[in-house]
Amino acid sequence: MTYSYPELPQGSPPPPLVGAYGAEETESLSLAGLTGILRRRWWVIILVALVVGGFNFRREIDKPEIFESSFRLLVTPPPVEGLNPLTAIQPSGLLGGRQNNQNYFATQIELLKSNTLLSQVWDDIENEDPSSINAERLSYQQVLSNLSITKMPDADIIVVSYRDKNRERVQAVLKKLANTYINYAAEQRDFQDNERLRFVNERLPEFEERVRSLQSQLLRLQRENNIFNPESAGENASSRLNTIVDQRRNLQLKIQQLNARKEALEQKTGVGNDQAFALSSLGQSPVYAGLVNSLNEINLKLVQSLTIYTPESIQVQQLQEEKASILQLIQAEIDRGAPGSIGRRSLDEVLNSTDVGGPKAAALGELANVGVELEVMNLELQELIRAETELRQQLERITTISGQYATIKQEFDRQKSGLDQLTATRQALEIEITKNYVPWRLISNITLPNQPIDTLPRDILFSTLLGLLAGCAAALLLDKLDPRHHSVEDLRSSYSHTILGYIPLEKELRASIKYGSPLPNEAMQESYARLYSNLFFLKRKRQCHSFVVTSAESGDGKSTTSFFLAQAAAKLGQKVLLVDGDRYFPQKQAWLKLAKITGFGGDNASPDGNGVLDSLAGDSNGQNDDLPELLGKNLFYFKVQDDTMTPEQLVSASQNFVVKMNQWKETFDLILIDTPPILGLTDSRLIADQTDGLVVVVRLNKTRKDSLKEAFRELALADLNVIGIVANAITSTSGGYGYYYGRYYNNRYYGRQKLAQADQ
Known part of the structure; x- marks a missing residue:
C-alpha cells in the first residue's frame, strides 16, 4: 500500500503554525494547575518537608538557651498647648512643635534604638570588670538585634525587652538602658525648654522694635493731619456732607419755583426784572410822587378849562406850559433815579407803570421782590456748593488717611499680639525650667530572668512552614523539569x-x-x-x-x-x-x-x-x-x-x-x-x-x-x-x-x- 504526499503550492511559505502549540510558550501556573501538582507530587512535598523541617528543627533545638526580661516606661508626651504657648505663633514641627501621640512615640522609639544612645550602654558594659556578664564581648549590632522596643496599645507606656544567652547580662543591659533612657528624657526636656527660651529671647527685641516703629507711624499720621481718629472724623464729614447736599437740593427746588413766578410776572408787566425794580423804586420816591400829583392836578384843571375855553385861550395855554414844566421835572427825576434801567420807554408808559395804587404797580412791586429773593437764594446756593466741594475734598483726604491708618493699625495689633504671646511664653518657660519634672518614669522592676524563653512552639511552626515551603518549591521544580x-x-x-x-x-x-x-x-x-x-x-x-x-x-x-x-x-x-x-x-x-x-x-x-x-x-x-x-x-x-x-x-x-x-x-x-x-x-x-x-x-x-x-x-x-x-x-x-x-x-x-x- 502506498500513499501520495499532499502537494503544497510552489513558492508559497508553509502554513502558519498557530493554535496547536503556541499557547505552550505563555503557559502560567493557575490554581487548578497548582492543585494538580500538589496531588501528583504530594510524596515529594512530604519527603522534602520532613528532611528540611527536621534539619531546621534540629538546628533550632541545638541553639543555646535564650533568656529575656523587660521593663516599662511611663512616657508623658509634652503638653504642647499648655507648656509650650509658642506653638500658637510658630510653624508646625518647629522645635518639636505640634504632633500627635502616634508620631511622637514612633519618633521616640527610633531615637531609643539609635547609635547615640545604644553606644553609651555598649561602652558601659564593655568598661565593666571582666566577669560572667562580659564573658563574651558584645557588638553594637548584637545589642540592637537583641533589643525590642514597643508601645503598648491604648496606653502611653513603652516596653523595652532584651534577650541574651547570659541572664546576668540581660539584667545588666536593661538597667543600663533604663538609666540611659530616663536621663535622655530629662536632658531632652531641658534641651527643648532652653532652646525654646533662647528662641523667644532672640525674637523679643525684633517684635519690640516693630511695635515701637508702628506706634510712631500712627502718632505721626494723627499729628500731621490733625485727626485723632480717622474713622470717626470720616463719619462726621460724611454726615455734614449729607446735610449740605439736602440743603442744596431744597434751595434749588425753591429757586426753580421763584424763576417760574418771575417769568409769569414779567409776561404780565411786560418789563424785565431790572426795569421792574427801577420803576418800583421810582414810584416810591416822594419827589416823584409830588410831581405826579401836581401833574394830575394840572391835567384836571386843563380838562375843566377846555370845557370853558378854547385851546388857544390864554388860560389853556398857561396850563399847557405848567404841564410841560412839570413833565420836564418828572423826566429829570426819572433820569436821576434810574437813568439806564427804564431805557427808551415813553414818559406816559413810565407814568402808567408808576401809578400808585394801580394793578400794574403792584405786579411790578411783586416782580421786584421776587428778583431780590432770587438774588439772595443764588448767593446761598453758591455758598452751599462751595461748602459741598470742600467737604468732598476733605472726605477724600480722610479716606486716604483712614486706609493708611488701618493698615498700620492692623500690623501694629498683630505685632503687639505676637509680642504679648512671646512675653507670656518666656514667663511660662522660665517657670518650667525651674521645675525638676522628669517626663519619663520607670514603672516596673528589672528582674533577673529565671527561665529561658520557650521557643519550642515557634521552632515547630517555623520548621513546619519552612519544610512545606521547601517541599512545594521542590515539587514545582520537579514538575517544571518533568517532560x-x-x-x-x-x-x-x-x-x-x-x-x-x-x-x-x-x-x-x-x-x-x-x-x-x-x-x-x-x-x-x-x-x-x-x-x-x-x-x-x-x-x-x-x-x-x-x-x-x-x-x-x-x-x-x-x-x-x-x-x-x-x-x-x-x-x-x-x-x-x-x-x-x-x-x-x-x-x-x-x-x-x-x-x-x-x-x-x-x-x-x-x-x-x-x-x-x-x-x-x-x-x-x-x-x-x-x-x-x-x-x-x-x-x-x-x-x-x-x-x-x-x-x-x-x-x-x-x-x-x-x-x-x-x-x-x-x-x-x-x-x-x-x-x-x-x-x-x-x-x-x-x-x-x-x-x-x-x-x-x-x-x-x-x-x-x-x-x-x-x-x-x-x-x-x-x-x-x-x-x-x-x-x-x-x-x-x-x-x-x-x-x-x-x-x-x-x-x-x-x-x-x-x-x-x-x-x-
Missing part, C-alpha cells in the same frame, strides 16, 4: 485544540486482554460513548465520516481508543469500519479479545453483518481478499497490507485504498483508521490526507511534551485537519471528567457487589 503531560488542564492551557474526550485509567485492561476476564469498570466504556457523541455532532455538522486515530508516541492507547470508540458507535446502530492501518504492529488479535471480554463479539456478532459483507462482495468483482471482516455487531474490521511490500506494490495498494475509501464511505456510517504514531513514520499523515481529519490520543503521565509539540508541528506543516485531542489514562491527580465517571461507576459497581453479598 510529560500530567493533567487535562495542562493540555487545555498548552494547546488550542478541543478536548474531545476524557478516558479514565483502567489498570486491569491488560490483564483482562491477556486472561480474557471481563472488565468491571463501566466508566471507561461510558467515557468512549461520550467521546463518540462529541464526534457524532461534529460529523453531522461537517459531514465527516472518516477519521484517523493516532498519537505522538507508541503506547499512548490509540488502538484501544479506536476499538472502544468504534464499539460505542456500533452499539448505537452505526455501521462502523475499523481499519488497522498499523502495518508494523497489527491489532486484530487484541481487538478480538476486547470484543470478547466486553461481550460484543463472538456469538453476539451478526453472521451476515446486516448484509454489508454481501453488498461489498458484490462490488468487489470476486476479490474477497480485500473485503472487511465482521468483528462484532455493526462493527467490521479491515487490515492494510504488511510492511514487506515493495515500492511498486505500495503504489498499487495506495491506488486501491483510495478506491476502497470511496466505496466504504457509501457503505459505512463511520470509518476509523488506526495508524502508527506520528513521529518517525509518515503513515498517519499520508492516510489522514484521504480522510476527514485526525484524532490525537494523549496518554497523561506518559506522553512527552516535546514529542506532542513536534507532532502537532508536523501536522501543521502537512496542513492536515486535527479534529481534537483525547485525554487518555486520567487519574485522580489528572483532573477532567473521566476521573469523575470512574468514581461514579466504581461506586455503583461496588455498591451492587455489596448488595449481592447482603442478599446471599
Whole structure:
C-alpha cells in the first residue's frame, strides 16, 4: 500500500503554525494547575518537608538557651498647648512643635534604638570588670538585634525587652538602658525648654522694635493731619456732607419755583426784572410822587378849562406850559433815579407803570421782590456748593488717611499680639525650667530572668512552614523539569485544540486482554460513548465520516481508543469500519479479545453483518481478499497490507485504498483508521490526507511534551485537519471528567457487589 504526499503550492511559505502549540510558550501556573501538582507530587512535598523541617528543627533545638526580661516606661508626651504657648505663633514641627501621640512615640522609639544612645550602654558594659556578664564581648549590632522596643496599645507606656544567652547580662543591659533612657528624657526636656527660651529671647527685641516703629507711624499720621481718629472724623464729614447736599437740593427746588413766578410776572408787566425794580423804586420816591400829583392836578384843571375855553385861550395855554414844566421835572427825576434801567420807554408808559395804587404797580412791586429773593437764594446756593466741594475734598483726604491708618493699625495689633504671646511664653518657660519634672518614669522592676524563653512552639511552626515551603518549591521544580503531560488542564492551557474526550485509567485492561476476564469498570466504556457523541455532532455538522486515530508516541492507547470508540458507535446502530492501518504492529488479535471480554463479539456478532459483507462482495468483482471482516455487531474490521511490500506494490495498494475509501464511505456510517504514531513514520499523515481529519490520543503521565509539540508541528506543516485531542489514562491527580465517571461507576459497581453479598 502506498500513499501520495499532499502537494503544497510552489513558492508559497508553509502554513502558519498557530493554535496547536503556541499557547505552550505563555503557559502560567493557575490554581487548578497548582492543585494538580500538589496531588501528583504530594510524596515529594512530604519527603522534602520532613528532611528540611527536621534539619531546621534540629538546628533550632541545638541553639543555646535564650533568656529575656523587660521593663516599662511611663512616657508623658509634652503638653504642647499648655507648656509650650509658642506653638500658637510658630510653624508646625518647629522645635518639636505640634504632633500627635502616634508620631511622637514612633519618633521616640527610633531615637531609643539609635547609635547615640545604644553606644553609651555598649561602652558601659564593655568598661565593666571582666566577669560572667562580659564573658563574651558584645557588638553594637548584637545589642540592637537583641533589643525590642514597643508601645503598648491604648496606653502611653513603652516596653523595652532584651534577650541574651547570659541572664546576668540581660539584667545588666536593661538597667543600663533604663538609666540611659530616663536621663535622655530629662536632658531632652531641658534641651527643648532652653532652646525654646533662647528662641523667644532672640525674637523679643525684633517684635519690640516693630511695635515701637508702628506706634510712631500712627502718632505721626494723627499729628500731621490733625485727626485723632480717622474713622470717626470720616463719619462726621460724611454726615455734614449729607446735610449740605439736602440743603442744596431744597434751595434749588425753591429757586426753580421763584424763576417760574418771575417769568409769569414779567409776561404780565411786560418789563424785565431790572426795569421792574427801577420803576418800583421810582414810584416810591416822594419827589416823584409830588410831581405826579401836581401833574394830575394840572391835567384836571386843563380838562375843566377846555370845557370853558378854547385851546388857544390864554388860560389853556398857561396850563399847557405848567404841564410841560412839570413833565420836564418828572423826566429829570426819572433820569436821576434810574437813568439806564427804564431805557427808551415813553414818559406816559413810565407814568402808567408808576401809578400808585394801580394793578400794574403792584405786579411790578411783586416782580421786584421776587428778583431780590432770587438774588439772595443764588448767593446761598453758591455758598452751599462751595461748602459741598470742600467737604468732598476733605472726605477724600480722610479716606486716604483712614486706609493708611488701618493698615498700620492692623500690623501694629498683630505685632503687639505676637509680642504679648512671646512675653507670656518666656514667663511660662522660665517657670518650667525651674521645675525638676522628669517626663519619663520607670514603672516596673528589672528582674533577673529565671527561665529561658520557650521557643519550642515557634521552632515547630517555623520548621513546619519552612519544610512545606521547601517541599512545594521542590515539587514545582520537579514538575517544571518533568517532560510529560500530567493533567487535562495542562493540555487545555498548552494547546488550542478541543478536548474531545476524557478516558479514565483502567489498570486491569491488560490483564483482562491477556486472561480474557471481563472488565468491571463501566466508566471507561461510558467515557468512549461520550467521546463518540462529541464526534457524532461534529460529523453531522461537517459531514465527516472518516477519521484517523493516532498519537505522538507508541503506547499512548490509540488502538484501544479506536476499538472502544468504534464499539460505542456500533452499539448505537452505526455501521462502523475499523481499519488497522498499523502495518508494523497489527491489532486484530487484541481487538478480538476486547470484543470478547466486553461481550460484543463472538456469538453476539451478526453472521451476515446486516448484509454489508454481501453488498461489498458484490462490488468487489470476486476479490474477497480485500473485503472487511465482521468483528462484532455493526462493527467490521479491515487490515492494510504488511510492511514487506515493495515500492511498486505500495503504489498499487495506495491506488486501491483510495478506491476502497470511496466505496466504504457509501457503505459505512463511520470509518476509523488506526495508524502508527506520528513521529518517525509518515503513515498517519499520508492516510489522514484521504480522510476527514485526525484524532490525537494523549496518554497523561506518559506522553512527552516535546514529542506532542513536534507532532502537532508536523501536522501543521502537512496542513492536515486535527479534529481534537483525547485525554487518555486520567487519574485522580489528572483532573477532567473521566476521573469523575470512574468514581461514579466504581461506586455503583461496588455498591451492587455489596448488595449481592447482603442478599446471599
